[in-house]
Amino acid sequence: MEIPQSIFDRMARSMADRELLLSPRATRNAEYLRRSGHRPEEPVIRPPFSRDADRIIHSKAYSRYIDKTQVFYLVENDHITHRVLHVQLVSKIGRTIGRALGLNEDLIEAIALGHDIGHVPYGHLGEKFLDELCRGHGIGGFQHNVQSVRFLDDVEDCNLTLQVLDGILCHNGEAHDRSLMVEGEADWDSFAEKLGKIKSGGDALPLTAEGCVVRCADSISYLGRDLQDALEVEVIGERDLQDFPENCMALFGIAGRRKVDFSGINRTVLDVLIKDIITMSYDADCIAFSGEASACVAAFKDFNMHHIYENERLLKNEEKIRFMFRYLFDRILEDIKGKREDSLVYEDLINAPWVSPRYIAAAAPEERVRDFIAGMTDRYFEQVFRQSILPARVRSRYRG
Structure with a gap:
């Protein structure tokens, strides 16, 4: 059913009026930039950054958030945070700040929902082991923010806007900045420079104020939650x-x-830090904490690092998990090089209908292994490991 033109015109005027109320530093919907315009868009009903949020939610990679570790892996407790809840919290915090500052909430939502899609099984511990393996196989280090872009831009070819991909790439929850100012130009060459810089171990700040908000919201979201x-x-x-x-x-x-x-x-934590950022960033040229709150965030992160993330109780299975990553990487690489099409890497990546043919044509075997493992949920990772290392049972009729 087509929307009557009279209603459509009123909706367009309403959207234009809302955009007039945005801050001068907000990203306007008309500023969006995609590599390809091959998919038709209707910016009134579904503005470009809202459309990006939908594309992220409907991606296969987003579906796998449901069983990805946030901090506590191998823990049977349904009340702790998993990655799927974390990105929703970042989105909610970011949109709360963005609404108060007159920024584009659709852009904030899309960046927040996509920012951690590149995380691997077992959280940062798994990222550490996959990084070791990638370096050992000559394909460079592994960073989950780069991998998030890789899943959405290369593997699934979601054709997201530059502004969303830039915000995803430039989030850095491990770093702490009292103040963030936008960085770079709104073009694909600038994005490629940032990508190269981060792959080389550097850092880069977002192109938009909305990306800066998400970068701060990421830290705010996990400080108290991880402690809780x-x-x-x-x-x-x-x-x-x-x-x-x-x-x-x-x-x-x-x-x-x-x-x-x-x-x-x-x-x-949420109430105090959200209000602090709004106060310090209102009518300012940056997204910032106060000096007192910034020092507190840095001290809080340090406390969590020493008492939670590096806790012996959390790391007691570290060597077993390292062995699992090493074994699976080598086994899957053998399957690809040996063209064993009964291997799960063919069923769930190489021959999967949702994977971009351009990606398959360009990716080296080692890169396919990296992306297959990085995309696994914790449960699927364990399933593939068991299937790879344990002998298969032969079923037959019982004979008494």
């Missing part, structure tokens, strides 16, 4: 909390209480 989850699964306890930074205790209103209570830490 660590308490939930008992990776840390009261003794660890005695080392919680004093400046964070003060900023989040925990200091001075008769009984120190961390049960609501995530809610408090």
